[in-house]
């Protein structure tokens with residue numbers, strides 16, 4: 001909810017972690033995928049080039065590569081989601097036309113990118129650091145976004161806003177020029193946030209804030225669209241261009257947003273919301289989920305521990321009876337993320353068995369800063385029950 005509490009530092013003052021935006025050149029755009037397109041363009045990626053992308057990915061990472069005229073080559077990830085450096089070397093040996101590598105800090109845990117940075121430097125290849133899950137954090141004294149030539153963020157995954165992404169660089173000057181998307185868009189961005197806080201029950205509102213692919217935000221946008229432009233009018237035809245695509249509604253890429261600035265409302269929210277509170281509360285919620293579920297039969301946290309320098313996006317759990325448990329959780333109304341459940345066509349076990357397995361088995365639970373203690377407790381009980389019931393059916 002967009003309650004006033006979200007704007008105060010409150011009692012959650014904890015360890016401050018650097019944000020993606022600290023000390024970097026920044027461009028606030030309307031989505032993470034648009035920022036990927038800008039990063040690749042800044043690296044000079046074009047027709048005939050290849051871009052290495054993790055086989056475990058969000059499908060929204062691929063269309064920006066195609067928009068540049070380049071093709072994607074997938075590389076493997078390890079069971080802990082880290083990039084498989086040996087496989088990256090093998091792909092580079094096979095494909096001399098690789099111009100850039102994309103690497104993702106999955107679920108908010110910063111990876112050690114020093115070896116990959118060194119490899120890219122040695123080969124003269126650009127590095128795009130995908131911090132969509134990692135708006136805050138550091139590893140070995142390096143802030144997230146500090147290793148890539150360019151880094152991108154998906155602000156919606158961390159802030160209570162309906163559009164927003166960022167392109168940042170601590171290594172190069174940014175020359176992308178942005179323009180306002182116009183008063184209709186500005187009004188919509190603000191209205192959507194108010195609509196979320198007033199018209200919906202708490203859990204649906206949370207789903208929107210989590211940017212989950214549950215159509216909740218699409219419903220909000222559609223409701224607004226319908227309210228402003230009756231079907232068949234010129235306004236209705238223009239409406240799609242007033243709502244940028246992002247992970248909740250689809251994986252598509254609309255190049256009309258490439259030079260559009262994020263809304264005033266979103267930019268203000270990024271500035272006003274307490275970053276320390278987001279980090280502290282997300283970490284606390286994650287650790288509570290970990291503590292409550294780590295020894296529950298039928299599941300295992302994907303990460304053995306939460307590193308000090310991490311601010312999690314969600315809490316990923318490896319679940320044995322994944323589909324049965326997911327069905328029960330969906331039925332109970334627990335918001336979850338099945339990251340990687342749909343991979344880009346052609347990415348199967350022959351490309352990377354680990355990615356397919358992660359996509360099938362991970363159920364990620366929210367650790368959003370806006371969660372209440374009672375909701376967290378309810379979620380834990382419901383997950384335990386779903387695991388238990390699914391184990392019984394299996395037995």
Ligand SMILES: *Cc1c(COP(=O)(O)O)cnc(C)c1O
Pocket residue numbers: 030031032033034057058060061104130132133153154155156164165245246247248
């Ligand atoms: C969500 C996501 C993106 C794209 O972000 P949007 O803001 O939805 O465009 C990129 N990479 C990863 C890993 C993501 O999860």
